[in-house]
Every structure is written in C-alpha cells, then in structure tokens.
Amino acid sequence: MKNSFDEKILEEANDWLNANQKVVLATVIQTWGSSPRQVGSRMIVNETGDFSGSVSGGCVESAVVRECIGLIKDNKPCKKIEFKVSNESAWEVGLACGGEIAVYLEQIN
Amino acid sequence: MKHSQLKEIIKKKASKIEFAIVTNLENGLSEIYEPGKSLSKEFEIHKEQIDNFFKLKKNGVIENTEIFIETYIRPIKVIIVGAVHIAQYLVDFAKSLNFEISIIDPRGYFASEQRFPDMKIINKWPDEAFKEIETNENSALIALTHDPKIDDPALQHALNKKFYYIGALGSKKTHENRCQRLKEAGFNNEQINSIHGPIGIKLGGRSAPEIALSIIAQLVSETYKK
Numbered sequence: 001m002k003n004s005f006d007e008k009i010l011e012e013a014n015d016w017l018n019a020n021q022k023v024v025l026a027t028v029i030q031t032w033g034s035s036p037r038q039v040g041s042r043m044i045v046n047e048t049g050d051f052s053g054s055v056s057g058g059c060v061e062s063a064v065v066r067e068c069i070g071l072i073k074d075n076k077p078c079k080k081i082e083f084k085v086s087n088e089s090a091w092e093v094g095l096a097c098g099g100e101i102a103v104y105l106e107q108i109n
Numbered sequence: 110m111k112h113s114q115l116k117e118i119i120k121k122k123a124s125k126i127e128f129a130i131v132t133n134l135e136n137g138l139s140e141i142y143e144p145g146k147s148l149s150k151e152f153e154i155h156k157e158q159i160d161n162f163f164k165l166k167k168n169g170v171i172e173n174t175e176i177f178i179e180t181y182i183r184p185i186k187v188i189i190v191g192a193v194h195i196a197q198y199l200v201d202f203a204k205s206l207n208f209e210i211s212i213i214d215p216r217g218y219f220a221s222e223q224r225f226p227d228m229k230i231i232n233k234w235p236d237e238a239f240k241e242i243e244t245n246e247n248s249a250l251i252a253l254t255h256d257p258k259i260d261d262p263a264l265q266h267a268l269n270k271k272f273y274y275i276g277a278l279g280s281k282k283t284h285e286n287r288c289q290r291l292k293e294a295g296f297n298n299e300q301i302n303s304i305h306g307p308i309g310i311k312l313g314g315r316s317a318p319e320i321a322l323s324i325i326a327q328l329v330s331e332t333y334k335k
Contacts, residue, residue, distance in 0.1 A: 006184075006207040011119055017112050025110065029134065029170055029177045040168035040179050078137035104177065106137055108110050 009042040009053040013108060022047040023108045024068035028055050028101055029080070035099030047072045055103050056083070064103060071105055078106040110139050117141060118181075125183050125209070129163050131155075134175040142178075152176065184209040185332060188242060190235060190263040191253030192219040195278070198321035199251065200228060206329065208249075213238040215259065235263040249274035249328055251308070255283055261290060268300050274331045276308035276324060283307075305331075 009025075016023050028041040036057035043053035043061065045068035055064055060083045067081055082102045110132075118141065121128050131152050132139040140148055142159055152159065158171045162178040170177050184207050189196050192214040203210045212230045214220040220230045231238040250267040252260040255278050264287070267275045277287060284306035291301050309323030310330070 006122070006181075010115060010122070014112075014115055014119055017115070027177075027179070038168075078134070080134055104132070104134055106110055106132075106139075108112055108115055 007042065007053060009044055012052050013044045016044065016046055017108060022072050024071050025106050025108055026053075026055055026064050026068060027104050027106075029104045030102040031099060032101075033099040035101045037101075045069065056101065059083075060101070060103075064105075068105055071107060076107070078104065080104050110137075114139065114141070122181060127163075127180075127182055129159065129178050129180040131159060132177045132179075134170070134177055186211070186242070186244060186248045187251065187328070188213060188239075188244070188248065188263070188267075189251045189253060190214070190260060191278075192216075192221075192225060192230060193253050194317040195253055195321050195324070196251075197224065198318040199325060200225060202321060202325040206325065208328075211242050213263065214254070235259065235266060239263075239266050244270050244272065246271040246273055248272045249331075250276070251324060251328070252277040255279040257287070257290060261287070261294075264291065264304065265294060265296070268296055268303075273335050274305070274328055275303060276305035276327065278308050278320075279306060281307060 013023050013025060024045045026043045026045065028037055028039050031039055037055055041055055043051055043055050043064060045051045045065050047069065049065050049069055051061065051065050054061060067079065071079055080102060082100065084100045118130060129142040130139055131142050131148065133151060140152055142148060142163065144163065147153060148156065155171055155174060155176050159178055162169065163180055166180050166182050168179045187203060187208045187210050189199060189210060189212045192212050196212060200210055210228065212220060212225060212228060213235055215232065215234045217232055220232045231241055248270065250263060250272050252263055254260050260277060264275065264277060277284065279287065287306065288301050305327060309320060310327045312319055312323040314320065
C-alpha cells in the first residue's frame with residue numbers, strides 16, 4: 001500500500017499567497033536513474049527567493065529558485081526545466097547522484 | 110494554476126476525497142479529476158490513461174504527451190487505544206507523516222482536549238467507539254493501555270476487520286498472556302502472530318518519544334510492505 005505521504009506544500013503556498021506574495025510552484029514531473037526525490041515532490045518559491053519544500057536533495061534547489069524568480073520577472077505562466085548529472089566544474093547545478101529530473105514551474109495567481 | 114484552484118485542491122485534501130490534478134505542461138492549464146466526472150476536451154481525450162494512473166495511485170507524465178497527473182489518496186487511518194504519554198508523541202509524528210489519527214480512551218482524565226488539542230478523541234469503551242469509526246483492511250491499530258479490559262476488545266475488532274497493522278504495547282510476558290486470552294477467545298495462531306508485540310522496532314530507547322518513534326517506524330515499514 002502506498003502511503004499518502006504529503007508535505008503540505010500546497011497549504012503553505014496558499015498561506016504565502018494570502019500574505020500577498022508571488023508564488024511559483026515547482027513539481028518533479030519525471031525522473032531517470034537514481035534521483036533523490038520522487039515524481040510529485042514539490043517546492044515553492046516567492047519573488048524574493050524564499051523557498052520551502054524540495055525537488056532534489058539540495059543539488060538543484062538554487063537553480064530552481066533562480067528560474068522561479070525569472071518566471072515571476074518575465075511574468076510567464078509556466079516552464080519545464082531538466083537537470084542532468086553534474087560534472088566537477090558545475091557542482092552547483094547538477095545531480096551528483098547521477099540521476100536526471102524534469103521539473104515543472106508554474107505561477108499561481 | 111489559479112489561486113482559486115489551489116484553494117479547491119486544499120479543500121478536497123482536507124475532506125479526504127481521492128482525486129487527481131491533471132496539468133497540460135505546454136499551456137499550463139490544469140483541472141481537478143475525480144472518477145466519474147468529465148474533464149474538458151483537451152484532457153478528456155486522455156481519459157483512459159488518466160483513469161489508469163488514478164487506479165494505480167501513480168504520478169507521472171502520460172507517455173508521448175505533455176499531460177502530467179498527480180494523484181491524491183486518502184490518509185491511512187490509525188486508531189490509538191490509550192490516550193497515554195506515548196500517544197502524545199505519536200500524534201506529533203503522525204502529523205508530519207499524514208496519518209489520520211483517532212484516539213480511543215474510556216478514561217476521561219487521559220482523553221482530555223488539553224492533552225490532545227485538535228484531535229479526534231473518543232471517550233468511550235472500544236466496542237462503542239468503533240461504531241463511530243469506519244475501519245477496514247487499510248486501517249491500523251496501536252494499543253497502548255496494556256489493560257486487557259481496554260486493549261483486548263480493540264485488538265479483537267482489529268483482527269476481525271483484518272487491519273494491516275496491529276501493535277500492542279507491553280512486555281514479552283504481558284504479550285504472552287494477551288495471546289493466551291485471544292486464543293481462548295477463538296482467534297487462530299496466524300491471526301495472533303500478526304500482532305506486533307512487544308510493539309515497535311528495536312531502537313533501545315525507553316523514553317516516551319523514543320517508544321513512539323519505534324512504533325511509528327514499524328507502522329511506516331509495514332505500510333510499504335503491504
């Protein structure tokens with residue numbers, strides 16, 4: 001049986017919106033190989049770069065935050081981004097675990 | 110996604126309805142899916158696959174499309190018998206793990222709202238209390254009073270309803286006596302052996318939060334085994 005494990009990120013997004021913050025929801029939509037978080041894992045980001053939740057084990061969160069802020073600035077509704085295995089020089093935005101993930105970003109308004 | 114839709118999703122989650130969110134990753138449109146209800150045209154053409162994902166309680170992108178599905182399932186019901194110290198910590202752990210807890214304790218001084226704020230506490234004997242809770246093979250029981258008068262009827266109910274997890278607090282000796290009583294009540298060895306007693310995985314700790322942690326760890330592990 002699958003547990004309905006739920007991290008209450010959507011509830012937190014609602015709190016942020018009620019506090020007049022701009023919110024982008026990031027969701028893991030696909031994974032390949034050994035990726036740290038499963039499909040459906042979520043993270044929210046506001047216009048100042050505060051974030052909650054996770055889409056990886058800390059490997060790509062900083063890049064996701066940047067992309068989310070960009071989405072708010074450009075006033076775009078949504079975007080899909082992919083992250084692949086990192087190499088030594090790009091340790092900041094890659095998955096050291098060797099997996100690949102696709103993350104979907106969407107503004108809530 | 111619109112804020113109004115987010116609010117609707119949160120409402121559905123709170124009312125423990127099983128549903129899914131379908132999203133078109135190209136244009137950002139999303140809708141709430143519920144079995145038996147129709148979707149708009151762009152999602153309706155993928156109805157069969159969406160139904161499949163929903164049945165399997167799976168999240169993912171439908172192959173060769175840009176449609177993403179996220180399913181929401183009902184939280185697992187966990188009934189705690191005994192509003193004791195350990196139960197207070199179990200409630201804390203269960204919250205972050207999204208188990209739906211009900212506490213049964215006929216002893217009013219234990220089952221007080223002050224000790225368990227915002228909790229469903231049934232201040233009745235188990236036989237009466239279980240009339241108020243719908244249970245099935247997806248339910249779990251944690252018996253904590255080690256008082257046969259209170260624990261035994263709850264254990265019998267859980268065995269009859271084939272709960273996927275049944276655990277009972279108490280030493281090996283207490284558990285042996287409990288098994289003997291259940292045998293005399295007509296339960297077979299297979300049923301009796303399905304009870305986790307002494308309850309919890311071996312952590313070594315003896316404090317209330319440590320025992321609660323060992324119980325909740327066993328419960329999660331059994332949930333994924335099923």
